[in-house]
Structure formats: C-alpha cells, structure tokens
Amino acid sequence: MKRMGSLLLAGTVAFAAFGAAAAQERPTARIIVPFAAGGPNDVVARLAAKGLTEILGQNIIVDNKPGATGAIGTQFVADAAPDGLTMLLASSSSMSTGPLLMPSVRFDPVKDFIPVDLIALDENILVVHPSVAAKTTQELIDYAKAHPNDLNYSTSGIGSSYHLGTQLFSSRAGIEMTHVPYKGTAPAVLDLLAGRVQVQFQAVSQARGNIESGKVRPLAIASPKRHPAFPNIPTVAESANLPDFSFMTWMGLFFPAGTPEAEVDRMRDALHKAMQLPELKKRITDLGMQPTSQSPEAIAAQIEGDLARWGKVIKDGNIVLQ
The missing domain is CATH 3.40.190.150 (Bordetella uptake gene, domain 1)
Structure with a gap:
C-alpha cells in the first residue's frame, strides 16, 4: 500500500x-x-x-x-x-x-x-476650472446660453471621444462653447489647470487626483448612475434637463x-x-x-x-x- x-x-x-x-x-x-x-x-x-x-x-x-x-x-x-x-x-x-x-x-x-x-469602464466626468462661477451643470448651461462661445473647452484632439462627447452635450443642452483641441490628453488637462480653458470632460481615472486636490471643480458624472468613488456628485441627467445623457x-x-x-x-x-x-x-x-x-x-x-x-x-x- x-x-x-x-x-x-x-x-x-x-x-x-x-x-x-x-x-x-x-x-x-x-x-x-x-x-x-x-x-x-x-x-x-x-x-x-x-x-x-x-x-x-x-x-x-x-x-x-x-x-x-x-x-x-x-x-x-x-x-x-x-x-x-x-x-x-x-x-x-x-x-x-x-x-x-x-x-x-x-x-x-x-x-x-x-x-x-x-x-x-472608464466613466467620464464634467469638470471646470475653479474660476468658473457655475457650481452645477444647469448653471453652466445657463451661463453658456447667455454668453455663446465665451467658454472654452479642451479635448485631446479633433474627433476624440471627448470632442464628440462634448459636442453631444452641447447639442443636447442647446449651447455653444469654443473647442480648443490639443495633441493628447496631458496638454489639454494642463491648460485647464492653468485656467486657459474652462471646461472639460475627463475620464474619472484621470480627473480623480485633481478633483481631490481642488484643482478642478466636478459638476457631474456622464454616466447613467453615480460613480462609487464620488457618490455625492450627481449625474448629468440628474443635474440638468438632459435625460439619459451619458458617454x-x-x-x-x-x-x-x-x-x-x-x-x-x-x-x-x-x-x-x-x-x-x-x-x-x-x-x-x-x-x-x-x-x-x-x-x-x-x-x-x-x-x-x-x-x-x-x-x-x-x-x-x-x-x-x-
């Protein structure tokens, strides 16, 4: 045996x-x-x-x-x-x-x-430079309607997902903002932090550090549900009259x-x-x-x-x- x-x-x-x-x-x-x-x-x-x-x-x-x-x-x-x-x-x-x-x-x-x-899933979030007076997505939309093209938004380039997502947001909200495309995400973010542009959709994975340090102000999550890392930040659909908006x-x-x-x-x-x-x-x-x-x-x-x-x-x- x-x-x-x-x-x-x-x-x-x-x-x-x-x-x-x-x-x-x-x-x-x-x-x-x-x-x-x-x-x-x-x-x-x-x-x-x-x-x-x-x-x-x-x-x-x-x-x-x-x-x-x-x-x-x-x-x-x-x-x-x-x-x-x-x-x-x-x-x-x-x-x-x-x-x-x-x-x-x-x-x-x-x-x-x-x-x-x-x-x-890398969800996106709408952020603004702290110099922007708007504290909510609806306030941002109201300002943009009253001041067409006064707000600049940065993206990683023409045709990028952030360009198309912001275009979708602007179209749904009935506003016009000035697109400032960059060659990549890093320079687009740097100019937002410097205040040379005021608005940006970013991936949560990229925005998280700057949100937590107060370098940008988050307005809304561009997703159907709130993000578990930021449960107090509303979705775009919640914070403005844009039902089902997400990307x-x-x-x-x-x-x-x-x-x-x-x-x-x-x-x-x-x-x-x-x-x-x-x-x-x-x-x-x-x-x-x-x-x-x-x-x-x-x-x-x-x-x-x-x-x-x-x-x-x-x-x-x-x-x-x-």
Missing part, C-alpha cells in the same frame, strides 16, 4: 510538472494596444496581461502600436493570423469613433473581431475573426478568473475605473449602438479630421 501511495504521489507530481511545462511551452501571446504607452488603455492592457500570465502560465506581453486615432493598431490585429496569439485591447473610441472619422480604414469593428470580454469609455479584449472557438473560450475563461484576482480588481478600482463583463452578443450590440450614436454626432457637427 505504501508503495502504491508513493507511485500515485509520484505520478501526480509528474503530471502537474508536465502540465506546467506544457503551459510554458505555449508561444508568447501579445495584446496590441492601439494607443501610446502610459494612457488608460495601456494600463488596463498591462494589468490584464499580468493576470492572464498568472492564470494561464503562458507569457502574455503588451505591444503598443499607436497612430491614426487607434486605427493602425486595430488594423494590425484585424490582419493578424487567427492563431490565438494576437489580441486587441479595444476601446469604444478605437472601435466606433475611429472608423467613422476615417472612411479609409479597412476593418469592420463587428465582423473582423471576436470579443473575449470587456474588462473595465463612457469601455475597454476589452478581442481576437481577430477566425480565431478557433476553443482558443477564444480558453482566453475568456482565463480572463474571468484573472478579473477575480484581488490585486487586479483593486488596481482597476483604485484608478477610478469599474471592472465589467458582458456577453459577446451584448458587446456587439454596444459597438453597433456606438456607431449609430457617434455617426449622428459627427454628421450633425460636421466633424472631420484635419
């Missing part, structure tokens, strides 16, 4: 070692981020890569391929071999606003990708179309397990984002809804990339 027990133990250890070795033998997989390093998309991708590596025992790395409002990296994944080794950290901007603003792109955001799952940035993992179903299921299961890791969940929430998950059908519907909504905003605002 002792000998049999020893053999079973030895066999179990050998099988476990074989399983670990097999996992390590899998080729390195890549998560392509279609934006520069250091931004919210990049941070989420690196957290996901770390969690997936831990769960799968397979090396997952992040590869940044920025440019053309996310179109370069997104097209790279659409053209990649569907072998389960290339994924896209996609976002609402790269999968909806980018294709709408760049008719020359060759990828179809619905047909050319298979969703693994969403990872995080949020979602981020998730996608494979190129044609990737075997078994590989998609393997990665989806691993991502679900990774998202339960306490450190990963804490890092995402500490950034001001909210972990999330949706079915493939719901993700496809989300993308199609985004395309319809932002397509109308772009057409009505005559927004073109320069």
Whole structure:
C-alpha cells in the first residue's frame, strides 16, 4: 500500500510538472494596444496581461502600436493570423469613433473581431476650472446660453471621444462653447489647470487626483448612475434637463475573426478568473475605473449602438479630421 501511495504521489507530481511545462511551452501571446504607452488603455492592457500570465502560465506581453486615432493598431490585429496569439485591447473610441472619422480604414469593428470580454469602464466626468462661477451643470448651461462661445473647452484632439462627447452635450443642452483641441490628453488637462480653458470632460481615472486636490471643480458624472468613488456628485441627467445623457469609455479584449472557438473560450475563461484576482480588481478600482463583463452578443450590440450614436454626432457637427 505504501508503495502504491508513493507511485500515485509520484505520478501526480509528474503530471502537474508536465502540465506546467506544457503551459510554458505555449508561444508568447501579445495584446496590441492601439494607443501610446502610459494612457488608460495601456494600463488596463498591462494589468490584464499580468493576470492572464498568472492564470494561464503562458507569457502574455503588451505591444503598443499607436497612430491614426487607434486605427493602425486595430488594423494590425484585424490582419493578424487567427492563431490565438494576437489580441486587441479595444476601446469604444478605437472601435466606433475611429472608423467613422476615417472612411479609409479597412476593418469592420463587428465582423473582423471576436470579443473575449470587456474588462473595465472608464466613466467620464464634467469638470471646470475653479474660476468658473457655475457650481452645477444647469448653471453652466445657463451661463453658456447667455454668453455663446465665451467658454472654452479642451479635448485631446479633433474627433476624440471627448470632442464628440462634448459636442453631444452641447447639442443636447442647446449651447455653444469654443473647442480648443490639443495633441493628447496631458496638454489639454494642463491648460485647464492653468485656467486657459474652462471646461472639460475627463475620464474619472484621470480627473480623480485633481478633483481631490481642488484643482478642478466636478459638476457631474456622464454616466447613467453615480460613480462609487464620488457618490455625492450627481449625474448629468440628474443635474440638468438632459435625460439619459451619458458617454463612457469601455475597454476589452478581442481576437481577430477566425480565431478557433476553443482558443477564444480558453482566453475568456482565463480572463474571468484573472478579473477575480484581488490585486487586479483593486488596481482597476483604485484608478477610478469599474471592472465589467458582458456577453459577446451584448458587446456587439454596444459597438453597433456606438456607431449609430457617434455617426449622428459627427454628421450633425460636421466633424472631420484635419
């Protein structure tokens, strides 16, 4: 009996070692981020890569391929071999606003990708420089109606999600503000802090520090519900006569179309397990984002809804990339 027990133990250890070795033998997989390093998309991708590596025992790395409002990296994944080794950290901007603003792109955001799952929601918040007298969204709207184009708002560029979101807000509110586009989020925020522009929609993950330090004044969350990090800040819909107004940035993992179903299921299961890791969940929430998950059908519907909504905003605002 002792000998049999020893053999079973030895066999179990050998099988476990074989399983670990097999996992390590899998080729390195890549998560392509279609934006520069250091931004919210990049941070989420690196957290996901770390969690997936831990769960799968397979090396997952992040590869940044920025440019053309996310179109370069997104097209790279659409053209990649569907072998389960290339994924896209996609976002609402790269999968909806980018294709709408760049008719020359060759990828179809619905047909050319298979969703693994969403990872995080980065909700947006309306903030103003402390020099602005308005203390609520309605007061801001009232001032803008009385003083057309007196208020300047900054964004990370023409056609960015913040440009389109502010255009949607202005259209719904019936106001006119002057758009000041920048080459990236950092300079747009710096000029808001300096008071050279007065209004901005920012991701909560980016605005949180400046809100807590009093460098900007938050007016409202651009989401259907209040944000758990700022439960006392109302939604835009609550604080002004703009029912159902919201725009949020979602981020998730996608494979190129044609990737075997078994590989998609393997990665989806691993991502679900990774998202339960306490450190990963804490890092995402500490950034001001909210972990999330949706079915493939719901993700496809989300993308199609985004395309319809932002397509109308772009057409009505005559927004073109320069």
